Amino acid sequence: MSRKLKRRHFILSGALTGTALLAGCAGDGGSDGGSDGGDGSSPTVGLLVPSLEFTFFARMQNAFDQAKSDGDISSDSTFYDAGNSQSQQVSDVENAVSNEVDFIMISAITAEGVISAIQEANEADIPVIAIDRNVAEGETVTYVASDNVQLGQRSTELCLSFMQEESDQDMYNIVQLEGTPGASVTNDRGEGFQAAVSEYDNLESLASQTGEFSTQEALNVMEDFITEYGDEIDGVFCQNDLMALGAHQALQNANRSVPITGIDGTEAWIERFPDNPTYGTIAQLPEEMVTTSIEQGKAYLAGEDVEDTMVVEGLEVTQENASDYLDQYFG
Incomplete structure (x- = not known):
């Protein structure tokens, strides 16, 4: 017998509330003096993405730039666009390590392609956070993504x-x-x-x-x-x-x-x-992923416990709530 599927309708505000709760798990980003670069200053961070060809990663860049503007991370923090080149992304990790960032956030082009570079960051004692896309090997502090x-x-x-x-x-x-x-x-x-x-x-x-x-x-x-x-x-x-x-x-x-x-x-x-x-x-909500990743990185630097995985819930968008979604994220 065929199973008839009834479509579920998700309330926009409800999904965002759940995401906000996840994003707040690590505290308020340093107001208690425990989530910064370790010396009271904002940490220097590298965010590495596959390609700005994808709007999803452009939204990550906007959130990253906003975090710099708000002082949540150092103004010296760097965004790296690999242009969908695996060799370029490996080079980007190496550059971030050379620049001695406080932690790296990376969305890997492929899970296997950045293993050597992640291991280089591990050897330099630079924490790595996988964001949206995971890595196959190497030590990461946490994986922040949708399921x-x-x-x-x-x-x-x-x-x-x-x-x-x-x-x-x-x-x-x-x-x-x-x-x-x-x-x-x-x-x-x-x-x-x-x-x-x-x-x-x-x-x-x-x-x-x-x-x-x-x-x-x-x-x-x-x-x-x-x-x-x-x-x-x-x-x-x-x-x-x-x-x-x-x-x-x-x-x-x-x-x-x-x-x-x-x-x-x-x-x-x-x-x-x-x-x-x-x-x-x-x-997906890439802004929440960036915010959550920064909070988790700062918590880790401050010696706090960090979950192995942080899930940012996805939101169903159809004709019914498309206008509200576009107004909120692109208006």
Whole structure:
């Protein structure tokens, strides 16, 4: 018997409240004198991300710059954009170590690609915090991220709910556009997708292929899917919103319209929702990730206990709450 999925609706303020509580676990960022660089001054921090091509990481940069402006971290703190080059990100870690930062926050391009650089930071006794994407080896203080397995499952379930709203069928065929091969986030979101497919016996995975987290690559892959599977495709799950944009464009070019869901909460994708009631995403909150990572780094420097993992909850965004979300984060 097929299991009918009822779509869940999340209140924006409720999700943010839960995130704020998580972000506050390490205290108030130093007002009690215990969460600073160890000598009463603001710590010097390096934040390393894969690429500013992704709006998600641009939002991290904005939050990082705000933390500098507010004095939560030193004005000498540095933001590093690797331009999606693994060798550049390794070099960025090495530069941060050479600059003797108080701690490093890194979102690794791939889990394996920065192992040697993380170990170099470990040898220099510079604490490392993994943010959004984890690392395969090396010592990290904590991992601050959404539960990417859960994000993948929730977004796939959201796509299924849209498909069910559009038509009553015994079986729904879904295609998946995967992210960068080898990235921890790709593996986790893919695991969540497979969990949803396994849980719902009226949902079948028609095809999966990497779109490299890129709009253009996703467009190309989606065109191939349309050529091969045509009307068999009932819905599309994308491991990020940039790929959802590419899938949208390919379907539009083919005069097709099917439900599409993504992950991240990218402005350009959510702006499509008013005209597309079966588009959605599970938004991450990169600002909260940066704030939480800074608080955890400062707590660690002050000798406080830090949890191995800090989860920042994702927020379901659909046509119903898209306007409120855009006003809050991009208004």
